[in-house]
Amino acid sequence: MPIAITERQQQQFDEDGFIIIEDALSSDHVSRLIEVVDKLDVSCRKAQEITPETAYQIRNALTYHDELFRLIDYSKMLPLVVDVMGVNIQLRTSHVDVRPPMNDYVEQELGASGSFFPWHSDGPDFGYPITNGAVPFFEVKIGYYLTDLTRHNSGAICVVRGSHKVSPKRIHDPAYQINPNDIVEVNVKPGTAMLWRTALWHCLTPNLSDQSRKCLYYGYNYRWMRPGDYDRQNPALLARCTPIQRQLLAANSAEDGVRYMDDDPAHPASRYWRPAPEDIPLRDWADEQLHVKEESGEAAS
Ligand SMILES: O=C(O)CCC(=O)C(=O)O
Numbered sequence: 531m532p533i534a535i536t537e538r539q540q541q542q543f544d545e546d547g548f549i550i551i552e553d554a555l556s557s558d559h560v561s562r563l564i565e566v567v568d569k570l571d572v573s574c575r576k577a578q579e580i581t582p583e584t585a586y587q588i589r590n591a592l593t594y595h596d597e598l599f600r601l602i603d604y605s606k607m608l609p610l611v612v613d614v615m616g617v618n619i620q621l622r623t624s625h626v627d628v629r630p631p632m633n634d635y636v637e638q639e640l641g642a643s644g645s646f647f648p649w650h651s652d653g654p655d656f657g658y659p660i661t662n663g664a665v666p667f668f669e670v671k672i673g674y675y676l677t678d679l680t681r682h683n684s685g686a687i688c689v690v691r692g693s694h695k696v697s698p699k700r701i702h703d704p705a706y707q708i709n710p711n712d713i714v715e716v717n718v719k720p721g722t723a724m725l726w727r728t729a730l731w732h733c734l735t736p737n738l739s740d741q742s743r744k745c746l747y748y749g750y751n752y753r754w755m756r757p758g759d760y761d762r763q764n765p766a767l768l769a770r771c772t773p774i775q776r777q778l779l780a781a782n783s784a785e786d787g788v789r790y791m792d793d794d795p796a797h798p799a800s801r802y803w804r805p806a807p808e809d810i811p812l813r814d815w816a817d818e819q820l821h822v823k824e825e826s827g828e829a830a831s
Contacts, residue, residue: 534609547694547730554723585629589759617812620780622751623758629743641733651698652728665729669751685737694729773811783808
């Protein structure tokens with residue numbers, strides 16, 4: 531039984547590869563996050579030596595500010611992530627994306643190879659394996675959109691509905707035409723979140739609005755995979771995490787990260803592969819959420 535996802539949302543997630551959640555963040559929450567991003571903007575541009583017109587990303591963003599850290603297990607979205615992926619998960623990536631207005635933009639075909647932001651699906655160097663013509667379900671991202679993206683060409687992400695079922699090798703194959711009816715420009719208001727399969731083909735519209743587009747992404751994969759933008763998080767950060775946060779930051783509950791099956795030193799097993807209950811506190815948390823749901827009679831309705 532799911533904790534929070536509706537049947538309709540699950541169906542859309544399976545078929546289209548994404549769902550949109552309006553008002554995932556309150557306007558106060560959005561303001562706080564914009565304040566954080568704006569502060570980081572100054573230091574980031576200085577550190578990266580980039581001009582105010584340049585778009586940039588900050589990876590492992592959760593380490594830059596508590597507001598960004600707190601989104602790793604944000605109570606409105608974590609239940610949806612667990613519903614679609616299960617409990618043996620971790621954070622693969624967290625990033626801030628800022629894209630200022632593109633004043634000198636020269637028109638390009640949306641997502642064309644060699645354009646400012648070509649169609650792609652996410653994956654490590656050398657790509658994810660392709661199985662039966664598609665990338666297996668390895669990860670999701672939550673996009674949190676902080677600025678107004680309701681207008682065409684305001685820097686919004688575009689996704690190709692259902693493209694998680696097609697090999698990314700075909701993206702720039704001239705023999706393969708993306709059906710324009712399948713392209714969804716995610717024109718959303720501030721505070722909207724999108725939960726999406728990162729195997730979806732995606733690109734960006736140019737930002738021809740008069741304000742910088744600011745958004746955040748939190749990517750989750752399975753604990754038996756590796757994180758993407760960190761190996762181990764800083765011990766001082768892990769020391770102040772809740773058990774669930776530690777799980778999400780790919781930490782184990784034992785220093786050596788190994789269990790000894792049947793207490794036999796000849797049978798070590800990685801806690802990513804064979805987690806002990808304390809390695810995945812999300813499991814008890816999910817049970818508790820379901821219990822509350824049952825008690826409230828919601829499950830029956
Ligand atoms: O929205 C963006 O700026 C980038 C989205 C993207 O390509 C990604 O998260 O993989």
